[in-house]
Structure formats: C-alpha cells, structure tokens
Amino acid sequence: MTSLLVIIVLVLLAVAVWQLTKIFDLTQVASTSDNSQIATDDDNNVQGYLMFGFLAFIYIFTIYGVYTWGPLVLHTPASEHGALIDNLMNITWVLIFTVQAITQVLLHYFAFKYRGNKDKRALYFADNNKLEAIWSVIPAVVLAGLILYGLYAWTNIMFIDEDEDTVVVELYAQQFKWTARYAGADNVLGKANVRLIEGVNTLGVDLSDPYAQDDIVVSELHIPKGKKIHFKMRSQDVLHSAYFPYFRAQMNCVPGMVTEFAFTPIYTTAEYQALPFMIEKVANINAIRAKKSLELVAKGETGLDPYTFDYLLLCNKICGASHYNMQMKVVVDTPEDYKKWLSEKTTLVSEVKASKAEPAAPDAAPGKDSTLTKDTAAVAKIAMK
Numbered sequence: 302m303t304s305l306l307v308i309i310v311l312v313l314l315a316v317a318v319w320q321l322t323k324i325f326d327l328t329q330v331a332s333t334s335d336n337s338q339i340a341t342d343d344d345n346n347v348q349g350y351l352m353f354g355f356l357a358f359i360y361i362f363t364i365y366g367v368y369t370w371g372p373l374v375l376h377t378p379a380s381e382h383g384a385l386i387d388n389l390m391n392i393t394w395v396l397i398f399t400v401q402a403i404t405q406v407l408l409h410y411f412a413f414k415y416r417g418n419k420d421k422r423a424l425y426f427a428d429n430n431k432l433e434a435i436w437s438v439i440p441a442v443v444l445a446g447l448i449l450y451g452l453y454a455w456t457n458i459m460f461i462d463e464d465e466d467t468v469v470v471e472l473y474a475q476q477f478k479w480t481a482r483y484a485g486a487d488n489v490l491g492k493a494n495v496r497l498i499e500g501v502n503t504l505g506v507d508l509s510d511p512y513a514q515d516d517i518v519v520s521e522l523h524i525p526k527g528k529k530i531h532f533k534m535r536s537q538d539v540l541h542s543a544y545f546p547y548f549r550a551q552m553n554c555v556p557g558m559v560t561e562f563a564f565t566p567i568y569t570t571a572e573y574q575a576l577p578f579m580i581e582k583v584a585n586i587n588a589i590r591a592k593k594s595l596e597l598v599a600k601g602e603t604g605l606d607p608y609t610f611d612y613l614l615l616c617n618k619i620c621g622a623s624h625y626n627m628q629m630k631v632v633v634d635t636p637e638d639y640k641k642w643l644s645e646k647t648t649l650v651s652e653v654k655a656s657k658a659e660p661a662a663p664d665a666a667p668g669k670d671s672t673l674t675k676d677t678a679a680v681a682k683i684a685m686k
C-alpha cells in the first residue's frame with residue numbers, strides 16, 4: 302500500500318515538473334533564444350558527447366555489477382557433470398562480453414562521429430556484399446560452434462546407461478512439497494497412479510505390484526557420494542521443476558508423465574561444508590544474521606538461528622502461493638552412511654500395514670490433519686523470518 306502511494310506521488314510530481322517546464326517555455330517567448338524544433342549543430346554536439354556518456358555508464362555499471370554481485374553466483378559444482386555445464390556457461394559469458402565490448406564501442410563511436418552537421422551531406426549507400434558476408438558468417442560460425450558444444454554437453458549429461466549400476470529414486474512433486482521414493486533392493490520402482498492415493502500411501506503406489514514391495518518413501522533425500530543417482534520425476538498437480546543448484550541439475554515435473562535425470566554427487570555434505578569458499582560464505586551469512594538478530598532482540602523478538610549449509614532440492618517453476626518454500630533437504634552421505642541410513646527405513650508396504658493395524662480409519666484422518674497443521678505452522682514460521 303505504501304509503495305503504491307509512493308508511486309502515485311512520484312507520478313504526480315513528474316506531471317507537475319512537466320507542466321512547470323511548459324509554463325517556463327511560454328514565458329520565454331519574447332526572449333531571443335532559438336526556439337525552433339530543428340536541431341542545431343550545438344544540439345548535435347551535445348547529443349554526440351552524450352553517446353560517450355551513455356557508453357561510460359553501461360561499462361561502469363557492468364564492472365560495478367560484476368564486482369558487487371559476482372561473488373554471489375554458484376561456486377564449485379558438486380556433481381560429476383557440473384564442470385561441463387560451468388565450462389559451457391563460462392565460454393558463453395566470455396563470448397557475450399567480448400562481442401558486447403567491441404560492438405557497443407563501435408556503435409557509440411559512429412553515432413558520435415557522424416552526428417549532425419550543417420556542412421555534411423549524408424552518403425547514399427545501397428549495400429556492400431563483402432561487409433554483409435563478414436557480419437553474417439562470423440556470428441553463424443561462432444553460434445554453430447557454441448550450439449554443437451552445447452549439444453555435445455547435453456547428450457553427455459542426459460545419457461543414462463541402462464546397464465549401469467545406479468540408485469533409482471523417484472521424486473514426487475505436489476503443491477507444496479517433495480517426497481522421495483527409493484526403489485529398494487530390486488532397484489525397480491513399483492507402479493504408481495494418483496487414483497491409488499489413500500491414507501499413508503500418499504504417492505499412490507500400486508501395493509499389489511511385486512516391484513513395489515521393497516519401495517521406501519521418505520521426506521529427506523539421502524544419496525551416496527560417487528554413485529550415479531537416477532531420478533524419475535512425477536507431479537501430482539501442476540508443473541513443478543526439480544532444481545538441484547549445486548549439482549547443476551534441473552528437470553520439469555509434468556503431471557501425467559515421468560521425466561528423468563541422473564547425476565553423480567562428488568562431495569558429501571560434510572566435505573562441501575568444509576570447502577574454503579563455503580566456510581567464507583556461511584561466515585558472511587551468519588555475520589548478516591547476527592546483525593539482524595541484534596535488531597530483533599532489541600525489539601523484544603527472538604533472534605535468528607545461525608545458518609549451516611545444506612544441499613537443497615528446490616522447485617523452480619512458479620507453482621502457487623507457497624512455491625517459494627517448496628524444498629527438500631538433500632544429504633550426500635558416504636556409501637557406508639547411506640547404506641546404514643537406508644537400512645533403518647521401513648518399506649511403504651509395512652507402513653501401510655501398520656497404519657491399517659491401528660484402530661479404524663476415522664483415527665487416521667486426524668493424524669493426517671495434524672501433519673498438515675504442522676506443515677502450515679512451519680511455513681508460517683519461515684515466512685515470518
């Protein structure tokens with residue numbers, strides 16, 4: 302509301318200034334100054350030099366931006382293919398910056414050089430085949446190279462060898478949470494369908510399918526370091542996008558179909574937390590949080606907890622009101638820790654059995670509601686932060 306008022310005030314101010322200048326112009330009618338609408342050589346000179354001013358502005362702003370926000374970009378990739386994506390990204394940046402640096406200087410310099418002048422006549426110039434060939438062929442060759450390298454990187458990253466020993470995990474997206482399902486010892490996910498969603502079987506797994514017997518459903522994703530993880534994505538409601546920024550992986554989750562992506566993590570969570578850049582980043586975040594905490598405590602509110610780094614699975618498609626908070630913690634374990642963690646989990650089949658053994662269905666419903674209330678409370682808590 303306040304910002305709307307500020308905008309209205311600014312617009313009214315602009316209108317007032319504009320009207321004042323009109324009045325000022327009218328009072329100058331009798332004076333000797335040149336009031337014609339045709340640009341004079343003086344006007345053209347001013348415009349010519351302003352071109353250089355604008356050129357300086359875009360370069361200073363670019364350098365300022367790189368210096369100020371550059372350190373915020375994603376650092377060391379945590380997956381095997383991540384370096385390939387970063388390399389592609391860096392090559393693209395270098396090309397863009399080089400072309401931009403050359404063309405902007407030329408554009409603004411020529412606008413200055415050929416600024417209007419009473420003594421100059423415009424040259425009639427139909428075309429120049431040699432020039433046109435140069436500025437068509439160079440970008441075509443550069444772009445073709447970039448696209449070919451991109452295709453090579455993409456097919457390399459997206460290729461999943463069916464015979465390779467992978468860990469198959471399903472990522473199930475719904476407004477507004479992620480759930481993961483492990484394929485279990487057989488490494489094959491049981492069939493699933495939204496029509497089969499019932500009680501604790503929130504993913505609609507077909508419990509009569511032999512492959513579903515050892516499936517494990519969890520709300521925190523654990524994956525082993527050094528092993529290829531084969532993700533199969535489903536969505537219950539709308540388009541979501543499974544985004545693992547540190548692993549340089551993203552794939553849309555589309556209702557009614559299964560999408561796939563695979564990557565191999567190369568740092569455990571503990572190893573990644575111990576990287577020098579991450580220690581510095583966390584220290585910076587905590588310095589900001591500590592300052593904020595002091596302000597909060599002074600106001601009689603509770604301070605902020607210190608931040609620790611964790612890999613996250615985020616949703617990268619605006620999927621509704623709580624999209625911003627649709628995330629799941631991802632833990633990369635050593636293969637031994639991962640095995641231990643997974644062995645402590647119960648299969649979905651036994652969870653469903655246990656829930657049915659409990660007295661009557663009406664009791665199950667409030668249980669489900671209480672998780673919902675807990676989720677809403679958690680969202681509200683984070684939103685308040």
Ligand SMILES: [Cu+2]
Pocket residue numbers: 474475477540541542616617618619620624627
């Ligand atoms: Cu989403």
